[in-house]
Amino acid sequence: MSNIQGKVVVITGASSGIGEASARLLASQGAHVVLGARRVDRLETLVAELNEAGQSAAFRAVDVTRRDDVQAFIDFAVERFGRVDVIVNNAGVMPLSKLEALKIEEWDRMIDVNIRGVLHGIAAGLPLMQRQRCGQFINIASIGAYTVSPTAAVYCATKFAVRAISEGLRQEVGGDVRVTVISPGVTESELAESISDAGGRAEMREFRKIAIPAEAIARAIAYAIDQPADVDVSELIVRPTASPF
Numbered sequence: 001m002s003n004i005q006g007k008v009v010v011i012t013g014a015s016s017g018i019g020e021a022s023a024r025l026l027a028s029q030g031a032h033v034v035l036g037a038r039r040v041d042r043l044e045t046l047v048a049e050l051n052e053a054g055q056s057a058a059f060r061a062v063d064v065t066r067r068d069d070v071q072a073f074i075d076f077a078v079e080r081f082g083r084v085d086v087i088v089n090n091a092g093v094m095p096l097s098k099l100e101a102l103k104i105e106e107w108d109r110m111i112d113v114n115i116r117g118v119l120h121g122i123a124a125g126l127p128l129m130q131r132q133r134c135g136q137f138i139n140i141a142s143i144g145a146y147t148v149s150p151t152a153a154v155y156c157a158t159k160f161a162v163r164a165i166s167e168g169l170r171q172e173v174g175g176d177v178r179v180t181v182i183s184p185g186v187t188e189s190e191l192a193e194s195i196s197d198a199g200g201r202a203e204m205r206e207f208r209k210i211a212i213p214a215e216a217i218a219r220a221i222a223y224a225i226d227q228p229a230d231v232d233v234s235e236l237i238v239r240p241t242a243s244p245f
């Protein structure tokens with residue numbers, strides 16, 4: 001039996017891209033998946049499809065920028081399945097632009113979703129995992145957590161922060177709770193649709209031509225969950241073979 005079978009896995013940002021692909025893969029491997037995002041119509045369709053296929057899934061609307069919402073999401077998972085084994089803090093946005101464009105609301109949104117969203121997931125899940133004396137956080141960073149490029153300063157800053165927070169958490173809670181950072185390179189998803197800046201969009205179109213399927217990242221998530229409890233896969237970078245970045 002795999003170490004995924006029977007685990008309760010909560011995924012934020014499960015309405016598209018990497019979150020959706022992870023939900024599909026983990027449910028097919030026997031996990032109970034609890035899916036959150038704002039577009040509940042998509043979650044409803046996905047959950048119905050998984051349950052009809054004999055798998056185990058539930059959903060709840062969640063806006064990760066709201067702490068109470070994230071707490072209610074985790075509480076819902078516990079009510080539904082009795083525990084939470086893994087929280088995949090995956091929700092993210094990437095409205096790229098040069099700093100001189102002063103798209104300050106977009107900077108705030110990236111900070112709120114990409115950093116605060118992860119912190120809210122930790123705040124909601126950590127006391128529970130400590131009570132359970134086991135659990136795993138899988139925080140989705142990016143290759144932008146390792147290097148910076150023009151138009152991506154704020155996005156990269158948020159992903160550097162995800163790595164810093166994750167490493168701090170890992171050092172503090174090691175023993176019972178595993179902490180994993182998975183950093184995708186360019187991957188097929190809807191992420192680039194949040195770019196409002198024409199320059200940023202054009203650059204991304206070129207950059208995304210070599211994108212790998214979202215399932216490639218889902219497999220990395222499954223690998224990290226599947227390890228025995230005393231093995232913590234702390235960091236993985238998964239990128240297109242053709243990528244120079």
Ligand SMILES: NC(=O)c1ccc[n+]([C@@H]2O[C@H](COP(=O)([O-])OP(=O)(O)OC[C@H]3O[C@@H](n4cnc5c(N)ncnc54)[C@H](OP(=O)(O)O)[C@@H]3O)[C@@H](O)[C@H]2O)c1
Binds near residue numbers: 017019040091185191
């Ligand atoms: N694709 C790539 O090339 C790539 C590369 C590196 C890192 N990543 C990271 O991978 C993660 C997943 O992104 P993706 O590529 O799969 O893009 P995506 O298809 O755009 O998915 C992003 C998900 O985040 C959710 N989301 C956005 N704001 C939210 C909020 N306030 N509250 C709750 N959910 C929210 C979206 O759902 P709703 O809109 O329905 O709420 C959606 O399900 C992100 O953290 C991203 O930074 C992606």
